[in-house]
Amino acid sequence: MNKRLYNLTVAIPTYNGAPRLPKVLEALRHQINPEKLAWEIIIIDNNSSDETAQVIKDYQSNWAEDFPLEYYFEGQQGLAFARERAIQEAQGTYVAFLDDDNIPAPDWIAAAHQFGINYPQAGAFSGQIHGEFEVQPPENFKQIAPFLAIRQHGSKPFLFDPDNLRLPPGAGLVVRKQAWREAVPSRTKLKGRIGKEIVAGEDYEALLYLHQAGWEIWYNPEMHLNHCIPRQRLEREYLLPLARGIGLATCPLRMINAKTIDKPGIWVKTILGNLRRIIQHRLKYGDRLKSELIPAFQMEFYRGSLMSSFYWLNNLKWGQAGAVDKAEGK
Known part of the structure; x- marks a missing residue:
């Protein structure tokens, strides 16, 4: 049976995200959709050991929205594997990645879809990411905020600079699915942080392949989301x-x-x-x-x-x- 095609897929890779996912899903439930876009949400459970599956099952049992909520289990640990699984399962022209601690503004989906239409050479684009902190950040935190995927680049769209590794993070990244499938290998070199393996960079690697294939990487100031930062992510450990x-x-x-x-x-x-x-x-x-x-x-x-x-x-x-x-x- 053929699956329905959508304008956009919101893909949420998660690892032990049971306590965080409800806040993200509630924000998605309240999206403003003036153009009546056809879209879907897919959860990619990246080998969680908590109640993530049950949380989504409970949501699905009471899901009355006109956009579906789907669940997939990806047993191979690593964000790169979870994102690739999302690309495989997504039925949208665009795939909008949210982490399980990203809270999108009410017009985030509409702004993402419109930008993709306005910029047909954009293989990927990202917006403004604001920090939502459980505790006050340390002094001079702004100097390292971009490392925690907190980015605001002003009110005008611009092209990122892949040749100098000036690129957006994977949190809140929207990609053109066909561009990703054609340009990004199914197995990237960098897998993301897995257990004691701490090498990051899997987001940038995928974007560099898109750039190599001739796609542009853009900043869209109309897309806003909050990145929830708990206390422990502001500690030395x-x-x-x-x-x-x-x-x-x-x-x-x-x-x-x-x-x-x-x-x-x-x-x-x-x-x-x-x-x-x-x-x-x-x-x-x-x-x-x-x-x-x-x-x-x-x-x-x-x-x-x-x-x-x-x-x-x-x-x-x-x-x-x-x-x-x-x-x-x-």
């Missing part, structure tokens, strides 16, 4: 590993669209540039790095970026070894 993980993706991301002849230079520049940043940062802050959270976060990012060259090289060697084994039938 969470923030410093986050900074390292984002930093570790630096070199692998720069290599994706680089010409082979340019890769040695990128590798060296990544090392030297981050060594310089680490030394300057140490000279500037000294022992304050032990007590001040924001400078410590920045230092961890520089360290992760430095190590990203060796992380990329190590993975390149493993990839070449695997290719040789495959060719020899091992």
